[in-house]
Amino acid sequence: MKVSIATLAALTALAYSGLALAGAEDIIEKEKCHKCHTATTTKKGPSWASLAEKYKGKADMPPKLIQMLKTGVPLSGKTGEDDQHKKLAGVSDADLKAIVDIVLSSK
Numbered sequence: 073m074k075v076s077i078a079t080l081a082a083l084t085a086l087a088y089s090g091l092a093l094a095g096a097e098d099i100i101e102k103e104k105c106h107k108c109h110t111a112t113t114t115k116k117g118p119s120w121a122s123l124a125e126k127y128k129g130k131a132d133m134p135p136k137l138i139q140m141l142k143t144g145v146p147l148s149g150k151t152g153e154d155d156q157h158k159k160l161a162g163v164s165d166a167d168l169k170a171i172v173d174i175v176l177s178s179k
Contacts, residue, residue: 095167095170096167096170096171096173096174097174099160099163099167099171100171100174103158103160103163105171111178112178117157119178120174120175120178121178121179123175123176123178124175124176124177124178124179127176128176133176134169134172134173134176137172137175137176138165138168138169138172140157141157141159141160141163141168141171141172142159142160142161142163142168143159143161144156144157144158144159145157
């Protein structure tokens, strides 16, 4: 049975993306994101489903959301204490991207 390089590469990428999502889920738990956000209901922060709907089709949003998670400064640019988001400064870019992917794929 021959396996093409492209198939092997695709399977490897799929395996690594699964690891990133698993890591992202762990970070979401560790950082207590569910304290302010849930998948479908608004708490202190918006639901992930509402964010996914709001940013649907906007290709420029993932990098902006990653930056917001890194710095804690919301997309609006407001810097008041009530507008700050928890900083995830110690989290890798790959894990932040995986978190954003989870949020933006919520329904």
